[in-house]
Amino acid sequence: MDIVPQLIVNSIIAGAIYTMVALGFNLIYGTAKFFDLGYGALAAVGGYAVFYFYKTLGLSLWIAIPLGMVIAGLIGFFIYRSIYAPLRERKSSSMVLLVAALGAFTALQSVLAILFTSQFQTLSRSAGDERVFEIAGGVITQVQLIILITGLVLMFAMALTLKYTMFGKAVKAVGDDEEVSKIVGINTRSIIGKVFFIGSAIAGLAGILVGFDTGIEPTMGLSLLLKGVIASIIGGIGNIYGGVLGAFLLGFVENFGIWKISGEWKDAIAFGVLIIFLLVRPQGILKK
C-alpha cells in the first residue's frame, strides 16, 4: 500500500492547524508590530472554555464554540488594554513587551491549571466514534475536515475584510505606519484593540478545534504558538497569504521529513527550516 496519499493528507491537516494559528498571530504582529507570546495561551483558553460550557455544563456546541471564541477574544483584548497598551504608550522596548507577554502567557497557563488541573482532556464526548472520510487514498476525520475548511474560510474572510472594509483599511494603515495613521485621524488604540480581540478569538478557535482533534491541556499553547510563528516567519511575517503558505509548507516538511526517519526529529526539522529561512530569506517567501 502506498503511504504517500496519507502523508499528503496528514501534511494538509497539520498545515490547516498551523494556518489558523498563523492567521491570528500575523494579524496581531502585522498591526501592533509586537511578538505576542500570550497568544499561545489564548488557544488553551478557547479549548478550556468549550470544555467547561460543552462538557461540564452540557451546553450545545453551537453555543459553546462561539462563547469559547468570545472569551478568548475578550481575554486577549483585556491583556492588550491593561498590559500592552500602557507599555506601548510609554514607548517600552520590544524586549519589555516580550517579557510582559511571557508573563501573561505563564499567568494564563497557571490559571487554567488551577481551574481545570493539568490533566489532559478531550473535547469530543465519544472518543473513537468519529466519522472518517477517504480522500484519494488518504484518511481524514470529520474534525480534521472541519479544521481544513475553517482555516481556508478564515483566510478568505480575513483577506476580504482587510481589502474591502474600512476597518480592514485602517488595520493595514496602522500596520504600515502607526504614527501617520494617528495623524490622519485613525483611532489606533481602538483598531489595535479590535485586532487583539479578533486575533485572540482565532487563537481560541484553533485551540477548540485542536481540542476536538487530539485534546487540551494548559500547556498546549506553546507548541501551537511556536508552529504558528515558524509558519509566519517562513511564509512572510505580517503577510496573511504568506502565513498560510508557510503553514502548509511546514506541515509538508514536517510530515515528509519523518517519512524515513524517527518521529523524534519532527520538531528539529521544523526549527531547522526556520533557521534556514532566517539565514537565507529572513523576509519569508512572500514579503509583506
Next chain:
Amino acid sequence: MKYKIITLVSIIVIVVVGSVIYKEKSVDTPEKPVIKIGYILPLSGNVAFLGEGVKNAVLLAVEEAQKKNTKYTYEAVFEDDGFVPARTVSAFQKLVDYDKVQAVVTFASAAGSAVNPLAEKNKIIHFGIASDPNIAKGDYNFINWTPPVEEIGLFVKEAEKRQIKKIAVFGQQISGITEMIKELKKQISGTDIEIVYESVTSFGTKDFRTQVSQLKNSGADYTVLMMFSPELEVLTKQIREAGVKIPLTSIESFELSDNPGMFENLWYVNAADPTSGFTKMYSDKFQKNPSIATPNGYDILGIIVEATESIEKKSLPNTSDITQALLRINNYNGALGNGLKIDADGLVVSKAVLRIIQDGKSVTIQ
C-alpha cells in the same frame, strides 16, 4: 514596698524554674525516634491517579507499621513532582534539607534517574518504582519493580505462543521504556519474532499521523505500545481513526491509562500482581482496586521498616546501617507476595503477569 516586689518576683521565678525542671523530670519515657521516608509522586498532572494510588497504599503501610511494637516511629512525607523530573529534583532537595528524611521513593524511570546520583551524593536511601535497572546502581539506590527481563521474557513467550512474527513498537523517550525496547530486541534475537516498525517519540507529542501511516504499511501482526498517558490514548485514537486493524498489546501501558475501557479485550504484560490480601485490604479502605505500583509503594515502606528494626544499635541507625540491613532482607512477606528479597543488584525481584482488560478492568490471566 521594694522588698515585697523583690519577694514576689523571686517567688514567680522560683515557681517558673521549678515547674520547668519538674516537667522535664516528669517525662517518664522519651518518644520513639522518628524515621522519615519521603515519597515523590505525581500527585498532579496526567498520571495523578497513579500517584494517588501509591499514596493511599503508603498511608496504609504507615498504619500497619504503627500497629506493630517497633523501636522507631515511621513517617511518610509526600511531595508532588507532577511527573516532571526537574520538580522531582527540587522535591528531593526539600525532603533532604527540610524534612530530614532517611529514604526517598520515586515514581517512574525519569524521576528515578534524576534522583539516583543525588541519593548517592547525599547518602540517602533511594527506592525507584521504575523499570530502568541503572536506577539501582550505587550503594544507596534500590528498585522495587518487576525488571524488564521478566516482563519482556513473558511477552516473548506469549508472542511465540500466539505465533506473532512481526511486531511494531511505539515507545517514548524515557529511560525505562528505552531499556524495555533494548531488552525486547535482545530477547527476540534468535526467535522468529522481528520488529518491523519502531517509533520512539518525546513526551508531549500529540500528532502521530505520519507514524500511524507507516504502521499501516509495516505489515506488523501486532502493535506493542509502551507509552504513558495521555500520549497513549491520543496514539490509540489516531490508530483507530486511520482504520489500522493491527491488534494492540502493551507492556504495562494499558494500566497507565485512566481510561482502560479504551483497551477492552486486549491482552498485555504487566508488573507483578498484588496479593489478594493486599487487594482486599486496599479495596476495603479506599473502595476501589489498587492501581499499578500501589503494592510496590506499600512494600517499600514495609521493607525499610523490617530492615531498620533488625538493626541492633542503641543509637538511631544511619542510612548506611539501614542500607546494609536492606541487603540482608531475604524473606519479606508483603503486598507483592511472600519471600521477597533484595538481590545483589539492589532489585526487589518479582514476576511479571499476563493480563487482559475486561469490562474496563484489568484481569490477570496468567
